[in-house]
Amino acid sequence: MLEDRTAPAPPLPQQTGWPAGYPEGYAVVDVETTGLARDDRIVSAAVYRLDARGEVEDHWYSPVNPERDPGPVWIHGLTREVLAGAPLFPEVADAFAERLEGRVLVAHNAVFDWSMIAREYARAERTAPVRQRLCTIALSKELGLPLPNHKLETLAAHYGVVQRQAHHALDDARVLAEAFRPSLHLAAGAGLRLPLLACQPLTEWSDTPRPFARQRGNPSGYGGYRQNSWRPARRRPACPYPNPGRYEPGGRLVQGMRVAFSGDTGVDRELLEDRAFDAGLHIATSVSRLTSLLVTNDPDSGTSKNVKARSFNTPVVDEAAFMQLLQDVAPALSSE
Structure with missing residues (x-):
């Protein structure tokens, strides 16, 4: 273990009335x-x-x-x-x-x-x-x-x-x-x-190495380090089904429904989105009035998606419930 020889910051004045709900x-x-x-x-x-x-x-x-x-x-x-x-x-x-x-x-x-x-x-x-x-x-x-x-x-x-x-x-x-x-x-x-x-620990995940473009002066091949984000956007084909509207609690998912995800998931987010897409659902990157369902394990958090879902009264389910729903997705509504 390396030692830190820097001097600690001077103590702050003691406060009274420390919030009881703060972490220990x-x-x-x-x-x-x-x-x-x-x-x-x-x-x-x-x-x-x-x-x-x-x-x-x-x-x-x-x-x-x-x-x-x-x-x-x-x-x-x-x-x-x-x-x-x-x-x-x-x-x-x-x-x-x-x-x-x-x-x-x-x-x-x-x-x-x-x-x-x-x-x-x-x-x-x-x-x-x-x-x-x-x-x-x-x-x-x-x-x-x-x-x-x-x-x-x-x-x-x-x-x-x-x-x-x-x-x-x-x-x-x-x-x-x-x-x-x-x-x-x-x-x-x-x-x-x-x-x-x-914080939701990962229970299922997949490593998919991606090539890095070599750049002049960077023989290690890590030229994309500054450009790449933690979870780079993926281009999926457009969902072929029309949006049938909101998910009805207690009912079935229907192909074409717009599903958004917020927060940590036990199954790696990319895998979870792939399964939803393969079932015929539209993966939404944000929450709007057109969003059919928000999937989150932390519905009370202040993320922008959670806040918007509450303002739009968007139905919300946790990851476990969503995985169950994915097993029985109804076919797209007929346009006839």
Whole structure:
């Protein structure tokens, strides 16, 4: 484990009336990866454990051998040679889980870090002990912080936190922990509801490696690193069936219904969407008045799709119910 020699931030004044519903502890996490795609791997991970009021309890760090090309070395600095002797993810899974157990996972763009972590635990045939996550980007927006953008370095500068080694997992986790603490206190002082989201471990998933275009000056073939997102958009053929309208609770799905998904799913989202499409459903990327059904395991969260579904009175079911409905989809309504 690498030691963090940076001095801790001065303690914040004690507050009275701390919100009773706030979590009892946090795990501030950063992972560096071989890329941003679904099949990419973690090359290093760090955790700062914080108590209920954001005070640092301890920290942990480990490089991880990704068992493949390390990807954007020019970003994370971890070469194939450096990682050759690093432990495999299953060898650090217990130590990592110990730091996550019973805490809210906090990360900057938390959906990415959680997705990478969940997939690594799935590969190791394990489950990460995380039930909720908090994204510091979402929290900054809730607080209305006057930030020109939502980069980690911008949030750090707002609170006067000095970055010493950007894109090193341990230093990024330290920076985020120090920036999260005052944000947490601002939220508590205002009685703000924290933007917590449920974390759904992966129970079924598939790695589908995608080629990366080689670019001049980038012989490793990771030229797409900055352009590719976590889950790149896929071009499916248009649904051939007309939209029959909304799903009627207790009834059957009908081919042509517009189905949207929100939040984490136990079956990898891409697989779930493929099954819905193969059953004759239209995969909607957003929620509108035309949406037949929203599938989510966290209907009370404040995601834009959930908010719109509530405003439109769109029917909502969880993943398990949707999987049952997929087994008996009614044929498209006749136009005659």
